[in-house]
Amino acid sequence: xxxxxxxxxxxxxxxxxxxxxxxxxxxxxxxxxxxxxxxxxxxxxxxxxxxxxxxxxxxxxxxxxxxxxxxxxxxxxxxxxxxxxxxxxxxxxxxxxxxx
Amino acid sequence: xxxxxxxxxxxxxxxxxxxxxxxxxxxxxxxxxxxxxxxxxxxxxxxxxxxxxxxxxxxxxxxxxxxxxxxxxxxxxxxxxxxxxxxxxxxxxxxxxxxxxxxxxxxxxxxxxxxxxxxxxxxxxxxxxxxxxxxxxxxxxxxxxxxxxxxxxxxxxxxxxxxxxxxxxxxxxxxxxxxxxxxxxxxxxxxxxxxxxxxxxxxxxxxxxxxxxxxxxxxxxxxxxxxxxxxxxxxxxxxxxxxxxxxxxxxxxxxxxxxxxxxxxxxxxxxxxxxxxxxxxxxxxxxxxxxxxxxxxxxxxxxxxxxxxxxxxxxxxxxxxxxxxxxxxxxxxxxxxxxxxxxxxxxxxxxxxxxxxxxxxxxxxxxxxxxxxxxxxxxxxxxxxxxxxxxxxxxxxxxxxxxxxxxxxxxxxxxxxxxxxxxxxxxxxxxxxxxxxxxxxxxxxxxxxxxxxxxxxxxxxxxxxxxxxxxxxxxxxxxxxxxxxxxxxxx
Numbered sequence: 001x002x003x004x005x006x007x008x009x010x011x012x013x014x015x016x017x018x019x020x021x022x023x024x025x026x027x028x029x030x031x032x033x034x035x036x037x038x039x040x041x042x043x044x045x046x047x048x049x050x051x052x053x054x055x056x057x058x059x060x061x062x063x064x065x066x067x068x069x070x071x072x073x074x075x076x077x078x079x080x081x082x083x084x085x086x087x088x089x090x091x092x093x094x095x096x097x098x099x100x
Numbered sequence: 101x102x103x104x105x106x107x108x109x110x111x112x113x114x115x116x117x118x119x120x121x122x123x124x125x126x127x128x129x130x131x132x133x134x135x136x137x138x139x140x141x142x143x144x145x146x147x148x149x150x151x152x153x154x155x156x157x158x159x160x161x162x163x164x165x166x167x168x169x170x171x172x173x174x175x176x177x178x179x180x181x182x183x184x185x186x187x188x189x190x191x192x193x194x195x196x197x198x199x200x201x202x203x204x205x206x207x208x209x210x211x212x213x214x215x216x217x218x219x220x221x222x223x224x225x226x227x228x229x230x231x232x233x234x235x236x237x238x239x240x241x242x243x244x245x246x247x248x249x250x251x252x253x254x255x256x257x258x259x260x261x262x263x264x265x266x267x268x269x270x271x272x273x274x275x276x277x278x279x280x281x282x283x284x285x286x287x288x289x290x291x292x293x294x295x296x297x298x299x300x301x302x303x304x305x306x307x308x309x310x311x312x313x314x315x316x317x318x319x320x321x322x323x324x325x326x327x328x329x330x331x332x333x334x335x336x337x338x339x340x341x342x343x344x345x346x347x348x349x350x351x352x353x354x355x356x357x358x359x360x361x362x363x364x365x366x367x368x369x370x371x372x373x374x375x376x377x378x379x380x381x382x383x384x385x386x387x388x389x390x391x392x393x394x395x396x397x398x399x400x401x402x403x404x405x406x407x408x409x410x411x412x413x414x415x416x417x418x419x420x421x422x423x424x425x426x427x428x429x430x431x432x433x434x435x436x437x438x439x440x441x442x443x444x445x446x447x448x449x450x451x452x453x454x455x456x457x458x459x460x461x462x463x464x465x466x467x468x469x470x471x472x473x474x475x476x477x478x479x480x481x482x483x484x485x486x487x488x489x490x491x492x493x494x495x496x497x498x499x500x501x502x503x504x505x506x507x508x509x510x511x512x513x514x515x516x517x518x519x520x521x522x523x524x525x526x527x528x529x530x531x532x533x534x535x536x537x538x539x540x541x542x543x544x545x546x547x548x549x550x551x552x553x554x555x556x557x558x559x560x561x562x563x564x565x566x567x568x569x570x571x572x573x574x575x576x577x578x579x580x581x582x583x584x585x586x587x588x589x590x591x
Contacts, residue, residue: 022270038273045280053287061231068238075242079249079265082258
């Protein structure tokens with residue numbers, strides 16, 4: 001069984017990959033996947049801490065996070081489909097009607 | 101936990117059932133244009149408000165206020181905000197009628213999503229456990245993403261939904277990562293247990309990173325600099341009633357949870373986080389107000405103004421004293437009132453697609469609708485914090501709180517930036533009173549008149565006679581403050 005620190009390192013790496021991906025990648029689907037990566041990094045953290053602290057709360061929270069991530073993906077994909085219908089593209093850069 | 105504990109959850113249960121019922125009405129063959137949808141929604145909100153009162157009275161005698169594995173509390177703080185959210189959502193429902201008729205989208209789903217968002221807010225403000233807070237927050241956010249994109253055939257609206265969704269999802273992930281670190285260090289997700297664990301702890305890096313990430317996620321939700329980039333775009337692209345919802349109810353909910361977490365969970369490390377949040381607050385006030393000056397689109401101007409207001413409200417959280425928490429509650433209320441009123445007046449002008457959104461659309465409004473022009477002036481003065489409007493009371497408490505807790509420099513920035521904000525608020529007043537023009541016509545429906553009149557009356561009344569509200573706020577913030585003061589030696 002690897003130590004908690006190893007899991008924390010893994011989780012931090014995944015989180016960083018996800019965050020960089022959101023910033024760098026232009027495809028909406030990839031961005032959505034990167035967000036999921038960040039959420040799963042959190043889950044690893046929660047479960048690792050839960051194991052170390054011998055408290056169940058972290059695992060319960062991880063299940064909640066998984067469930068909500070599914071809902072989030074559903075909403076996100078719906079928005080992506082709508083964007084594709086409007087622009088025939090799911091490139092984040094194409095969406096610049098609003099000058100932000 | 102027994103069956104009698106469900107009385108704590110009564111308003112949320114009723115609201116969830118009501119929101120689901122709204123969703124199913126079109127399925128059982130509702131053939132009309134959904135004209136009755138508004139009234140059904142208002143009835144559900146009314147019953148929910150009544151049940152908030154009923155359950156709060158039922159809870160008074162109980163020794164403990166938190167139930168369901170200490171996840172859900174019905175304290176006076178939560179009740180204050182629940183009623184505020186109900187009021188704001190009812191006003192948004194009244195404002196949405198014209199938009200829904202013109203856009204020809206199903207009103208049932210729209211109202212159902214608003215009700216679910218409200219349910220999330222009410223759940224969140226009662227949450228004293230990070231799981232229930234997170235679940236409530238996400239329910240609110242997911243509903244808001246959909247509502248921001250409700251103008252399906254309008255590219256701007258879809259784009260707003262996309263930007264809101266991406267940044268919202270990332271900020272949730274950041275918030276969660278912060279929560280997971282706090283859990284790892286403190287060994288619990290319950291705010292009271294976190295508080296206890298922190299009282300015997302010295303500063304350590306993991307905890308600081310956790311608090312900062314949690315704070316960053318929350319700063320996104322209240323749209324504070326540097327997490328504000330989504331605000332102008334989303335406010336501009338979303339349908340105007342939804343912009344009204346995002347800038348009032350949704351923001352009030354984020355303030356409430358910010359206050360709850362930092363006052364009752366993290367106050368032991370105030371010295372560590374207050375300086376960072378003070379920088380965020382100062383930046384929000386400066387960037388928000390300066391950027392608002394250059395905007396010609398009213399929705400963007402109000403978006404930057406709301407960023408600045410997030411900075412003011414943060415003063416109350418940073419100062420962590422009796423004045424500060426009362427300031428947050430007061431300010432949230434007066435901000436919601438003034439903003440709802442402004443959006444109602446804007447919607448009166450909104451007839452042809454996106455009209456009523458440029459500052460020019462207000463040219464000569466005084467000649468066409470003198471009363472609503474006057475109402476607009478009152479709302480703008482309230483946002484600027486000029487007496488005798490309610491905004492002055494809110495700002496007074498926040499600025500005094502900052503001075504009391506040694507953030508005098510921040511109070512000075514806040515006062516200066518309030519003066520700057522009057523510059524762009526008065527631009528609208530000048531357009532209404534001194535310019536000629538009839539670009540947008542005024543056609544105020546009964547519900548819009550009602551919303552604007554209620555907000556006007558409340559803004560003036562609370563500005564002239566603030567005493568009952570201040571007493572109420574003192575009572576509502578009491579429990580939250582007990583912990584913070586114990587730790588601080590009663591400063």
